[in-house]
Structures are given as C-alpha cells and as structure tokens.
Amino acid sequence: MQAALMGGTTMVMALVLPEQHCSLLDAYETCRTLADAKACCDYALHVGVTWWGPKVHNEMETLVREHGVNSFQMFMAYKDMMMLRDSELYQTLQTCKDIGAIARVHAENGELVAEGAREVLDLGISGPEGIEISRPEELESEATHRAITIANRARCPIYLVNVSSMLAGDMIAAAKMQGKVVHAETTVAHAVLNGNQYYHQDWVHAAAHVIVPPLRLDPNTPSYLMGLLGNDTLSVVASEHRPFSTKQRALGKEDFSKIPHGVAGVQDRMSVIWERGVVTGKMDENHFVAVTSSNAAKIYNLYPRKGRIIPGADADVVVWDPDATRTISVSTQVQGGDFNLYEGMRCHGVPLVTISRGRLVCENGVFMCAEGSGKFYPQRTFPDYLYKKMVQREKNQAYKGVERDPYSGDVAKVANTMKKELGLGPIDGDSPNKPTVRMHQGVRDLHESSFSLSGSQVDDHIPKRSSARILAPPGGRSSGIW
Numbered sequence: 001m002q003a004a005l006m007g008g009t010t011m012v013m014a015l016v017l018p019e020q021h022c023s024l025l026d027a028y029e030t031c032r033t034l035a036d037a038k039a040c041c042d043y044a045l046h047v048g049v050t051w052w053g054p055k056v057h058n059e060m061e062t063l064v065r066e067h068g069v070n071s072f073q074m075f076m077a078y079k080d081m082m083m084l085r086d087s088e089l090y091q092t093l094q095t096c097k098d099i100g101a102i103a104r105v106h107a108e109n110g111e112l113v114a115e116g117a118r119e120v121l122d123l124g125i126s127g128p129e130g131i132e133i134s135r136p137e138e139l140e141s142e143a144t145h146r147a148i149t150i151a152n153r154a155r156c157p158i159y160l161v162n163v164s165s166m167l168a169g170d171m172i173a174a175a176k177m178q179g180k181v182v183h184a185e186t187t188v189a190h191a192v193l194n195g196n197q198y199y200h201q202d203w204v205h206a207a208a209h210v211i212v213p214p215l216r217l218d219p220n221t222p223s224y225l226m227g228l229l230g231n232d233t234l235s236v237v238a239s240e241h242r243p244f245s246t247k248q249r250a251l252g253k254e255d256f257s258k259i260p261h262g263v264a265g266v267q268d269r270m271s272v273i274w275e276r277g278v279v280t281g282k283m284d285e286n287h288f289v290a291v292t293s294s295n296a297a298k299i300y301n302l303y304p305r306k307g308r309i310i311p312g313a314d315a316d317v318v319v320w321d322p323d324a325t326r327t328i329s330v331s332t333q334v335q336g337g338d339f340n341l342y343e344g345m346r347c348h349g350v351p352l353v354t355i356s357r358g359r360l361v362c363e364n365g366v367f368m369c370a371e372g373s374g375k376f377y378p379q380r381t382f383p384d385y386l387y388k389k390m391v392q393r394e395k396n397q398a399y400k401g402v403e404r405d406p407y408s409g410d411v412a413k414v415a416n417t418m419k420k421e422l423g424l425g426p427i428d429g430d431s432p433n434k435p436t437v438r439m440h441q442g443v444r445d446l447h448e449s450s451f452s453l454s455g456s457q458v459d460d461h462i463p464k465r466s467s468a469r470i471l472a473p474p475g476g477r478s479s480g481i482w
Contacts, residue, residue, distance in 0.1 A: 001040045001374060003241075003267035003335035005361050008351035010041055010316035011306060011377065012266070013296075015073060017048040020081060024049070024059040028067060032376060039374030041356050042314075044300065046071045046104060050081070052088035057095055064099045068378025070301060072101055073161065076143045077108035077212070090150050097156035097390070100381030102300060104159045105151075107143035107168070108135060108213055117257045128206035129198040130256035132214045137165035140213045144168040148175045148182055155394065157386035159299065160184040163234060164213040166224050173233045181389050183299060185236035188265045188272050189341055190215060191225045207249045208339040210259045211240060226276055230283035235295045237273055239265040243337030267335040268328055268342055270318075274349030278322075285322070301383035319353035326350050334367075 004012050014035070018027035024047050035043060047063060049056060049072050063069040074092055075082040084092060089105070096103040116134035125133065144160060148171070151158035163169060163186045175182045189209070195217040197209040209215060228234040242262025252259030265272075270292055277283045283291070297307025305314050325348050330340040354362040361369040 001038070001043070002367055002369070003333070005041050005354050005356065005369060006334060006351075006365065006367055007267040008270040008318045008320065008354060009266060009292075010318065010354060010356045011043060011302075012041065013044045013046060013071075013300070015046045015048060017082070018050055020051050022050075024056060025062060025067075028063060028069065036372070036376060038371045039376070040361070040369040040371055041374040042306075042316075042377045043374060044071075044302075044377045044379055045069060046073050048073045048075070048082065049084070049092050050075070052084055052092060057091075060095055060101070061099055064101055064381055068376070070101050070379035070381050070383075071104055071159075072096060073104040073106065075106045075110070076147060077106055077110040077113050079110040079114040083110040086146070086150060089147070090154055093151050093154035093156040093158070097154060100383075100387065102159055102383070102386065103151065103156055104161050105147045106161050106212075107140060107147045109139040109143045109146075112139050121255065121257070126254050126256055127198075127203065128210055128252075128256050128259060131210050131212070131259070132195045132198045132217060134257075135212065135214050137167050137213070137216055140165050141167035141171055144171045148172075148180060151182075152180055155390060157181040157183070157390055159386075161238070162187055162190070162211075162213055162240060163225070163228075164190045164221075165216050166218065166221055169225060169228045169233060173228070176233065181386060183235045183386065184233075185238050186225050186229065186234050187211070187238050187240040187263075188269050189240065189263050190222065191229065191237060192222050192272055192276050193341060194219050194222055203253070204246050204249075204339070207252070207259050208246070209263065209341060210249070210252075210256075210261055211263050212261045222276075223282075226280075226282045229273075229277065229291045230287060235291065235299065237269070237291050239269045241266040241335065243335055245338050263341055264333070264335050264337040264339070265341065267333055268340070268347075270320075270351065271326065271328070271347040271349050272342055272345065274322070275345070275347040279348050298385040299383060301380045301385075302377070303385075306377075315355060315358040317353075317355040318351050321350050321352050322348060324348070324350035324352070 001012060004010075014031070016027050016031045018024050028045065028047055031045060047069055049060070060072060072092070074084050074089055076089065077083060093103050113135050116136075116139075117130070120130045120134045144163075147160065148158060158181070160168075160172065160182070161184075163172065163184045172182055172184050189211055193209065193215050195215040196219070197215060198206050200206045225234065229237055240262060241264060242260070243264035244260045244262060249259050273292060274288060277291075278285060278288050294303065294307035297303040304310060305312075306316060309315075309317060325346055328340060328342045328345045328347060330338065330343060333340055351362070352364060353360070356369070356374070359369070359373070361367070
C-alpha cells in the first residue's frame with residue numbers, strides 16, 4: 001500500500017482467493033485480519049468464487065449483506081483449480097444479479113488452455129514462452145464472447161478482467177454496440193508491453209513477465225489496447241499487482257505452467273499510463289483520470305466519495321506534475337519483487353503530493369504514513385453505473401406467455417429409438433419395465449438393411465450355376481468364362 005500511495009493511488013482493491021471447496025467467509029476474514037493491521041490507505045476486497053454450490057450462494061449473500069463486499073470474481077480458466085463450468089458461471093451471475101454485486105470474470109477457455117499446456121510440454125518446451133504458445137488470443141476471445149453471452153442470458157452486468165488481446169477488445173466493443181452492459185479492464189503490462197519478452201534469452205527476464213492472459217506477440221496490441229482505454233471500450237487500467245520474486249518464480253524453472261502468475265506495477269501504474277496514454281495522444285488528461293480513478297469508483301459504487309473532489313467527499317487528492325520526469329528502476333521501487341518490467345523507462349507525469357482522507361501521506365517522494373492508518377471501505381450494492389440499465393430493461397422486457405385455449409385433441413406416442421441407445425430411459429408414457437419395440441416410420445433405416453455377408457440369404461432357394469457366359473459385357477465382347 002505504501003507503493004500505491006507513492007505512485008499516486010489513494011485506494012486499492014485486492015482479490016481474496018479461497019482454496020477450492022473452502023469457505024469464502026473464512027478466506028475473507030483471514031484477509032481482513034492481516035490487512036487491517038498493515039493498511040496505510042483505504043482498501044476494499046473482491047472475493048473469488050472458485051467453486052459452486054448452495055454454501056457458496058449463501059456465503060455470497062452474507063458477504064454482501066453483513067461485510068460490505070460487493071464484487072466477486074469468477075474464472076473460466078484454471079481447470080481443476082478455480083474454473084467454473086458454464087452452468088455454474090450462469091448460476092453465479094444470477095446470484096450476483098439478485099444481490100446487486102459486480103460480477104468480475106477472467107475469460108479464457110480453461111479446457112483448451114489445459115490441453116495446450118500439455119501439448120507444449122510434450123513438445124519439450126518448458127520455458128516461459130510456453131505460456132504464450134499455450135494460451136493464444138483466440139482462447140481469450142472465445143471465452144470473452146461466451147462470458148458476455150452467459151451474462152446476457154442471466155441478465156447480469158459483467159466486468160471482464162485482464163483483457164489482453166485485440167480480438168477480445170473487438171468482442172467487447174461489438175457487445176457494447178449491441179447495447180449489452182459490459183465493462184472491462186486491462187492492465188498496465190498488457191497496454192504497454194508485448195509477448196516478445198517471453199523469448200528473451202535470460203530465463204529470469206522472461207519469467208518476470210508471466211501474467212495471464214499472457215502478453216501478446218503482435219507488437220501492435222499494446223497501442224491498440226491503449227486506444228480502447230481512450231475510447232471507453234475499456235473502462236479501467238489496473239496493475240494486477242502480484243510482485244513475485246525470482247526465487248518464487250523458479251518453481252516453474254522446468255515447467256512454465258508452474259510459474260506464479262502476476263507482476264509488480266502498482267507504484268508505476270499512473271506514470272506509465274500518463275507517458276504511454278496522454279503524452280502519445282491516446283487520451284486527454286480528463287480521460288486519464290477516468291481510467292485510473294473515477295470509472296472504478298463509479299463501477300464499484302464508491303463515487304462520489306471516491307473518484308471526485310467535491311465537498312463531502314473523502315478528500316483523496318493527488319497533486320500531479322505533468323512536466324516532471326522520473327526514470328523507473330527496480331533500485332528505487334518499494335512495491336516488492338526484485339524485477340521491474342519498465343526498467344529504464346523515462347516517464348513524464350509525477351505525483352508531487354498524495355493526500356488520503358485529508359491526511360498528507362506522501363510529498364516529493366517522502367512517505368509519511370503509519371501502518372494501520374488505512375481502513376477497510378464497505379461497498380454498497382446495485383451501483384447505478386452498472387445496474388440502472390438492467391433494472392429498466394427488466395421492467396420493459398419481462399417475458400410473458402401466450403394466452404391460448406388448451407389443446408384438447410388426441411395425443412400419439414412418438415417412437416424414439418435413440419433414447420434407449422443413449423441410456424436416457426423410457427419414452428414419455430411408457431412403463432419403465434416395458435420393453436422398447438423398434439418401429440420404422442416414415443423413412444428407410446439404412447442401418448437396418450437385410451443384406452448380410454454370412455449366414456442365410458434371401459435367394460438361397462434359387463439353384464446356383466457354376467459359371468455363366470457373358471455375351472455383352474461393358475467394354476466389348478469376351479469369350480472368357482466368369
């Protein structure tokens with residue numbers, strides 16, 4: 001949190017990931033206990049839904065009602081760990097809609113990611129480049145479309161995280177054009193770097209860039225994503241801050257799929273986006289504020305107490321010098337980890353003063369805030385920024401049945417031979433113990449031909465001749481015996 005404040009971020013939102021089949025409430029309470037003692041700025045929590053069942057449903061309601069949580073994250077990737085099946089995702093989104101929570105979704109085709117990783121390892125590729133090879137952008141694009149479709153059927157707003165590719169960005173843009181309530185975020189790394197980093201000769205350098213979805217090989221992707229931030233297709237730029245050390249990443253030194261996913265970036269987020277977004281003309285200053293601050297405040301129902309400077313707000317203020325410069329270096333970072341993705345980058349835009357809830361916490365690079373002075377920020381449900389459209393559509397698009405006279409004619413049974421073959425049980429109206437009789441109706445069943453290569457034949461009663469002279473065979477006469 002010190003790194004966030006020194007970089008110009010006054011509130012952070014962290015993700016709590018319960019182990020599969022473990023309690024969401026227990027994971028939340030453990031995280032709160034650890035964070036409350038060390039927090040030096042305000043914070044809130046997303047809670048991951050890593051499995052599904054009645055207990056999870058009930059705990060989601062409890063977290064919203066009693067603990068101030070209003071966002072949950074679901075995963076379409078991480079098979080056998082956190083991945084939800086489509087039906088489970090649908091039920092989770094329905095629950096989010098009912099309780100007014102924000103549904104965050106990590107969209108990648110988990111089944112094909114798992115198959116891809118196995119195939120790449122079988123080819124003898126074990127280095128960080130395997131993360132890029134095994135998770136192509138078409139798997140993100142497919143899952144993005146599927147997630148938007150499932151959310152639309154559940155009538156739930158959706159917030160897609162870690163958007164990394166042009167294909168997924170186009171899918172989101174198309175959904176917005178169709179009027180679907182879709183919001184999405186990308187990360188600083190995805191909007192600035194490309195996947196060539198995975199092919200660096202130094203394993204440490206390559207492994208330090210492992211994030212999922214991976215950075216994309218196409219060098220045009222970062223500029224494209226920055227453009228999507230500038231035109232409101234993507235709403236927020238996040239840091240995806242998980243600063244693993246080289247020793248921790250070395251868990252995957254012989255298997256890329258075991259390298260921990262995540263990068264450091266919360267301290268550099270604001271300056272890097274200013275340099276690559278505002279200085280390059282991809283967005284103006286007001287839009288910079290939106291994608292780094294106010295849009296998130298609106299989405300998570302913190303606005304206008306957060307994300308705006310007005311009387312009655314929380315007085316979270318950053319004094320920003322657009323002309324000042326700084327050179328990013330791992331030697332001066334306080335965000336953890338032993339590697340900086342933006343090493344040597346010279347950035348315009350520097351936070352001179354950071355004020356959190358009216359308290360001066362950082363000035364000219366000097367940090368002056370005590371651990372424990374920050375606080376957990378309870379969040380309200382049903383943010384208008386997401387739900388206002390949905391509520392109105394529910395009123396206008398309620399499904400209604402057709403009033404008609406009941407059918408009073410005869411009812412005939414329809415034979416379904418496939419039903420027994422597939423083990424689906426008796427046909428409606430049949431007794432479970434009644435043998436099923438095959439019936440051929442309407443068309444010839446070519447699988448039930450009377451032709452046989454052995455046994456009795458239909459022409460067995462006709463005497464057989466040992467030979468026959470062919471008088472006019474195709475292609476001309478012959479004196480041969482056939």
